[in-house]
Amino acid sequence: MKDYSGKNIFLIGPARSGTKIIRDVIASHPEINKVPYDINYIWKYGNYNKEGDVLTTKDYDSKINTYIKEYLEKFRSGNNYLIEKTVGNTVRVPYIYKNFPEAKFIFLFRNGLDTIESVIRQWDKVPGKKYLFEKAKTVPVDILLRYGFSYITRYLKGQNNDNYYWGVDVPDLNELSENEKLEVKVATQWKYCVDSMLLAYDQIPVGQKTVVTYENIVEKPSDEFLKILTFINEDFNKDKINYEKITDKNKGKYKGTFTKEQIELISDIIKDSQHKITEIS
Known part of the structure; x- marks a missing residue:
C-alpha cells in the first residue's frame, strides 16, 4: 500500500481573494510544497456528471479518494507538507474533509466589494495561451480528453457562450436571468461561496482550522504569516518564508471603480x- 502519511493543507478562499499569492508565500517555506495550479478537474474526478462545482460527502468514493491522493503526491517532492488551493473548494469543504480527515484548513476571506470588483475584471478576460499550456501539462491525459476541451472552449468563447461563467460554478447563477447585471451575478457567486465556507467552518475540528483575512495579511504580513505557520506546525522556523510581494495596493480598490449605485x-x-x-475573523 502506498504511503499517504504526508500532511495536507488546504487554503480555502473565493476567487480573487488572494489565494494564489498567499499559497505561494506559505509554500516558500522550505518544508512546504505546493500544487501550482487550481485543480478543479481533479476534485471533480468521478463526478463529472454532476452539474456545477458543489460536491458533498455523499459523493465520496474510496476509488476517487485514492485517485486524488495519488495525484497530490506528485507535488509533494519529498516534503512532508503540501498546500493546495482551488477556488471551487469553497463549495465542497465537507467533501474534502471526508477525503482528508487529518488535513488542516486555512479559511481566507477578503472584503466582498474588493473581491467582486476583481472578479468582474476577470470575467471576460481570456487566459493566456502560455498559462493554458502550462496548466494542461499537469492534467492527466484521460481527464484532459474529457474535461480539457470543454474548459478551453468555454473560456475562449467568453461571454459569447450563453452558459458562460468565470470562477466557481454555483447553483444560484443558473437561476439568474441572462440579462442580469454582471455585478449581481458576481455578487451572487461570491455570496454562495462564502456562505458555503461559513457553514463548513463549523464542521471542521478546532485544531484543524484557522481563519485569516486578506486585509490583515496585507497590513501585518509578518504577524499573520507567523500565525499561519504556527497553525501548520508550531515548531517551524518562522523566518524561512518570503512575503516581499505582499502589498496593500489593492485594498479598497473598489472605491475607485464602482459607482455609488453599484456599491x-x-x-x-x-x-x-x-x-x-466579521464575526468569526
Whole structure:
C-alpha cells in the first residue's frame, strides 16, 4: 500500500481573494510544497456528471479518494507538507474533509466589494495561451480528453457562450436571468461561496482550522504569516518564508471603480455574509 502519511493543507478562499499569492508565500517555506495550479478537474474526478462545482460527502468514493491522493503526491517532492488551493473548494469543504480527515484548513476571506470588483475584471478576460499550456501539462491525459476541451472552449468563447461563467460554478447563477447585471451575478457567486465556507467552518475540528483575512495579511504580513505557520506546525522556523510581494495596493480598490449605485446594489446582496465573516475573523 502506498504511503499517504504526508500532511495536507488546504487554503480555502473565493476567487480573487488572494489565494494564489498567499499559497505561494506559505509554500516558500522550505518544508512546504505546493500544487501550482487550481485543480478543479481533479476534485471533480468521478463526478463529472454532476452539474456545477458543489460536491458533498455523499459523493465520496474510496476509488476517487485514492485517485486524488495519488495525484497530490506528485507535488509533494519529498516534503512532508503540501498546500493546495482551488477556488471551487469553497463549495465542497465537507467533501474534502471526508477525503482528508487529518488535513488542516486555512479559511481566507477578503472584503466582498474588493473581491467582486476583481472578479468582474476577470470575467471576460481570456487566459493566456502560455498559462493554458502550462496548466494542461499537469492534467492527466484521460481527464484532459474529457474535461480539457470543454474548459478551453468555454473560456475562449467568453461571454459569447450563453452558459458562460468565470470562477466557481454555483447553483444560484443558473437561476439568474441572462440579462442580469454582471455585478449581481458576481455578487451572487461570491455570496454562495462564502456562505458555503461559513457553514463548513463549523464542521471542521478546532485544531484543524484557522481563519485569516486578506486585509490583515496585507497590513501585518509578518504577524499573520507567523500565525499561519504556527497553525501548520508550531515548531517551524518562522523566518524561512518570503512575503516581499505582499502589498496593500489593492485594498479598497473598489472605491475607485464602482459607482455609488453599484456599491449599494452589491452591498445589499452580500451584507449578511460580510457581517458573518466579521464575526468569526
